[in-house]
Structures are given as structure tokens and as C-alpha cells.
Amino acid sequence: MKEEKIIFLGDQLMQGHDVVVKGEEVKIDAESYYKISNYDAMRPFFMSIVSNSNHWMFLSSTGGLSAGRKNSEFALFPYYTDDKITESAEFTGSKTICLVERGNKVSLWEPFSSKYDGVYKVSRNLYKNAYGNKIRFEEINHDLDLSFTYDWNSSDKYGYVRKSELTNLGTDAVRVRFADGLQNLMPYGVETALQQASSNLVDAYKKCELEKESGLGLFSLSAVIVDKAEPSEALRVNVAWSLDRPNSTKLLCSKQLDAFRKGAVPTQEVDIKAERGAYFVCDEVNLEAGASEAWSIVADVNKGPVEVADLMAALSDPQALKAELLADVQEGSQHLVELVAASDGLQLTNDRLLNIRHFANTMFNIMRGGIFDDNYNIEKADFDKYMAKANKEVYARTADLIDGLEDVFDLQTLKALAEATPDEDFKRLALEYLPLKFSRRHGDPSRPWNKFSINTRDEVSGEK
Incomplete structure (x- = not known):
């Protein structure tokens, strides 16, 4: 032909x-x-x-x-x-x-x-x-x-x-x-x-x-x-x-x-x-x-x-x-x-394409794992919601302890509080707490068995 x-x-x-x-x-x-x-x-x-x-x-x-x-x-x-x-x-x-x-x-x-x-x-x-x-x-x-x-x-x-x-x-x-x-x-x-x-x-x-x-x-x-x-x-x-x-x-x-x-x-x-x-x-x-x-x-x-x-x-x-x-x-x-910069995603070399690639790699990493968006500071409201969801009984026992925290406190304050309390369950949950933001469940149309969800904001308050 x-x-x-x-x-x-x-x-x-x-x-x-x-x-x-x-x-x-x-x-x-x-x-x-x-x-x-x-x-x-x-x-x-x-x-x-x-x-x-x-x-x-x-x-x-x-x-x-x-x-x-x-x-x-x-x-x-x-x-x-x-x-x-x-x-x-x-x-x-x-x-x-x-x-x-x-x-x-x-x-x-x-x-x-x-x-x-x-x-x-x-x-x-x-x-x-x-x-x-x-x-x-x-x-x-x-x-x-x-x-x-x-x-x-x-x-x-x-x-x-x-x-x-x-x-x-x-x-x-x-x-x-x-x-x-x-x-x-x-x-x-x-x-x-x-x-x-x-x-x-x-x-x-x-x-x-x-x-x-x-x-x-x-x-x-x-x-x-x-x-x-x-x-x-x-x-x-x-x-x-x-x-x-x-x-x-x-x-x-x-x-x-x-x-x-x-x-x-x-x-x-x-x-x-x-x-x-x-x-x-x-x-x-x-x-x-x-x-x-x-x-x-x-x-x-x-x-x-x-x-x-x-x-x-x-x-x-x-x-x-x-x-x-x-x-x-x-x-x-x-x-x-700013989100990518918080995870050291801004790189400056003489290879521009390598810089862009590093930015993209970091961005997709934080989309999966999240970032600590305020250094090591923790919002009491977020910690309170975490404890209430993690274990209702422990939350009820330690409600006064949580109420006594400042609206924003640092990681060292949380560690000291966990070490000082005799409640071993509270200690374990407090030390497991990770105040990560921006992360989401992964998935996309090429992997439809993974059901993604981008829960970056509170449905009611709109907060991160």
C-alpha cells in the first residue's frame, strides 16, 4: 500500500x-x-x-x-x-x-x-x-x-x-x-x-x-x-x-x-x-x-x-x-x-528547572503530609476538638486541664502538661497530637480506588 x-x-x-x-x-x-x-x-x-x-x-x-x-x-x-x-x-x-x-x-x-x-x-x-x-x-x-x-x-x-x-x-x-x-x-x-x-x-x-x-x-x-x-x-x-x-x-x-x-x-x-x-x-x-x-x-x-x-x-x-x-x-x-516555603520548598540554584521541580516535589509532599503552619504553636480550639474526637472518656476526665490552657500555646507547654499529669491516656494522646494543616486524603482519576478529600477548612467556621 x-x-x-x-x-x-x-x-x-x-x-x-x-x-x-x-x-x-x-x-x-x-x-x-x-x-x-x-x-x-x-x-x-x-x-x-x-x-x-x-x-x-x-x-x-x-x-x-x-x-x-x-x-x-x-x-x-x-x-x-x-x-x-x-x-x-x-x-x-x-x-x-x-x-x-x-x-x-x-x-x-x-x-x-x-x-x-x-x-x-x-x-x-x-x-x-x-x-x-x-x-x-x-x-x-x-x-x-x-x-x-x-x-x-x-x-x-x-x-x-x-x-x-x-x-x-x-x-x-x-x-x-x-x-x-x-x-x-x-x-x-x-x-x-x-x-x-x-x-x-x-x-x-x-x-x-x-x-x-x-x-x-x-x-x-x-x-x-x-x-x-x-x-x-x-x-x-x-x-x-x-x-x-x-x-x-x-x-x-x-x-x-x-x-x-x-x-x-x-x-x-x-x-x-x-x-x-x-x-x-x-x-x-x-x-x-x-x-x-x-x-x-x-x-x-x-x-x-x-x-x-x-x-x-x-x-x-x-x-x-x-x-x-x-x-x-x-x-x-x-x-x-508561603505553604511550600514553610517546608523548605524554595530553592535557589543556577538550574531554574531544578528549582521548579523541587518546589513541585515539596508541594505534593505537604499536600499529603501537611505542615505546621505556625511554627510550634498550637491552637487550643484545635487541640480541644482533637481530644474530644480521640477519646470521649479521657476528654471528660481532663476537660478542666484543657480549659486551663492559653488560646495559643507552644509545644513545650503541651509536653510539660503531658508529663505532669498522672493520666497515662491523656499523656499518650497529647504526645501523639500533630497540629498539621493543608494535608488531605490522596486520590485522583487515575487511581479511582482512592477516595480523596481536601478537608483544609472547617465546614462551619471556615478556619483552617
Whole structure:
């Protein structure tokens, strides 16, 4: 059988991708990133995007992902094994569709989609920052002289932040209509086992609503899915909202995307039932040569009525909200560095890549084992909870002893107290106490038998 060198898609010559894969350190906004050029020439690979809080994100180089907070029961996107996540890129996570108008010609372009491989000559690059909490996907369309990037960041207060940017690399102005957003957003309250075994049933219960004035998307169940003859209201939601596209049309599912690909103008969706959730902003931009347009979509899980009302109030002043969001993202990065620094993870040698590798090794070590975040100082409230849980009888016998401690005391005080007490059980429990923070139960979609849980904050007080 003869090898064919030239292949056509209809009347168009099939375009090849760059196949030379290259890795290098680059700077983006004064921050160090590791860049993999032409990453799509590699086999798909899996990544974990970390945060200083309880976010978890497992992301494939195809763009498919699962993410949420605390554990898989609080998922923003469905939690599956890594093979299914890798294969889900076309219908889960980021999706962008562009109609590019130059002169009298309108071209359809879907960055990062495998549907149109060979139609355009493109280059795809992947960037991950040195701290491991930010990632960027970039596609450069050499035929249309456009580039599109999207970044994933996280905010302790607001959840996941996806920033998109469209840039005109050509010498002429261009008009672009686009639909950009997130697909397969989960409603709140779906257990992992239920989603994996009965996803079609879960779809039937899904309810997606839009608060038109604020542009806030609410994703919930029409009722809690229970196998009992009793009413069970779903009172909490997952949310999504956008910044910098105030006049855009919002979509809450993917039903109109095929029509948009064919040039139709989408109509805003306000109330969608029994469909997989999505949050798209549909708009158009006119880009002069070298110009860019950027916007953001933010999504989070597990919001109650008061939190939704607070978020709607914040969205009434988008510029102040944007400033607060960016500051929270930056603060999260700084806190992550402080956590790693507490375990001697900041190394300075003449080998930059070795420094980054040491930072990552230390970070994953403390994610498993935790840190002593205030040197050898101990919070009485934490020690009190530990004793109450470790042994109720011993706790009852020694309650006065614990009450006599300062609100914050050091390790030597605890050792002296343990040695002085005649209660051998208290002594044993006190000396076994480890005030570790930031650690979590390990697991990920490549090891689904391990059930991870990131219990970095108290559910009631919010304390670490």
C-alpha cells in the first residue's frame, strides 16, 4: 500500500500540524511558566492543577477535565476516571466557536477541537506556571491570523476562574462572532456514584436558570434524587457568571451551538430543564491589527440562598468585583508559596528547572503530609476538638486541664502538661497530637480506588 503525501478535505488541502515538540521556560506577565510547544503532537497526558485552598482540578491535555471543591461529591464537572476525562474534551469543560469575518468571507473556527483537524494550519501550546496553580492553552491559527488562549486559575472566595483572550495577529481588521464558555456543568447535590451509574436519570432532574440582570447562571436539581416517597427540595446550587462581556447573550446549555456554527444568531436562555448545564457568552468583537479582547467566566459549587444574593449584589458593580477577584487569585498564589516555603520548598540554584521541580516535589509532599503552619504553636480550639474526637472518656476526665490552657500555646507547654499529669491516656494522646494543616486524603482519576478529600477548612467556621 502506497503512502499518500497529499490529502484533500473536499476541495481543500489537508493542513498538517507542527510535530516538533519543545519545552522551555517563558515569562507571562512577569511570572515563570513552562511552555510545551506543539503539545498536541504528544500522546494525551494528565495534569493536576493545585491551589492553596480546597479546589481540585484534574485536567487532560485534550482539554477535558473534572474539577470541584473538597472531594468528588462537590464536583463542578462530572468526576470520572482519567480515560473518560481525556475523551470528554468535546462535550465537557471549555468550548469556543468563532465565526471569523474578513471581507465577504466568514470562516468557522473551533480552537482546540479535533473535529476540524486538517482544515487550518494551527499551532497549539500549553503553559503551566512554576507554582502549579495556573495553566494556559493557546491555539494560533496561521491561516486566519488569530490566536485564542484560555487560562484556568482559582480563587478561594469565588471558585474557578477561566480567562479567555482573542488576538488579531494579522495586518487587517477582523470581525469575530463567538460563543465561548463551559459545557457539562453539574448541578449541586449529585453524588459521584449516582452520576457514574445513572447519568441519564441525573440529566432528567437538571435545572438551569439565568438571573438576567446580573448574568448569573444557577445550576440545581429540580428535586433531590432519592428513592423514597417523600418531598426533598434542592436548596443549594452551583453557579457561573462572567466579566467584561456585559451585553453578551447567555446560553445555559449546548443545544444552540450547531445552529451558531451555521451562522444563526443565538437567543438568550433563561430557564432550561432536563439538559446538561452549560454557561456560554455569545458576543462579537471587531479587532484592529494587533488588538486583543479578553473576558472571564467564573464558576463555583455549593452556594446557598444568602451566598447567591451576595453574589448578585457583587455583580451589580463588575469593576469592583473584578478587582477583588484578581486580588484573591494573586493572594492565593502568594499563600501557596508561603505553604511550600514553610517546608523548605524554595530553592535557589543556577538550574531554574531544578528549582521548579523541587518546589513541585515539596508541594505534593505537604499536600499529603501537611505542615505546621505556625511554627510550634498550637491552637487550643484545635487541640480541644482533637481530644474530644480521640477519646470521649479521657476528654471528660481532663476537660478542666484543657480549659486551663492559653488560646495559643507552644509545644513545650503541651509536653510539660503531658508529663505532669498522672493520666497515662491523656499523656499518650497529647504526645501523639500533630497540629498539621493543608494535608488531605490522596486520590485522583487515575487511581479511582482512592477516595480523596481536601478537608483544609472547617465546614462551619471556615478556619483552617
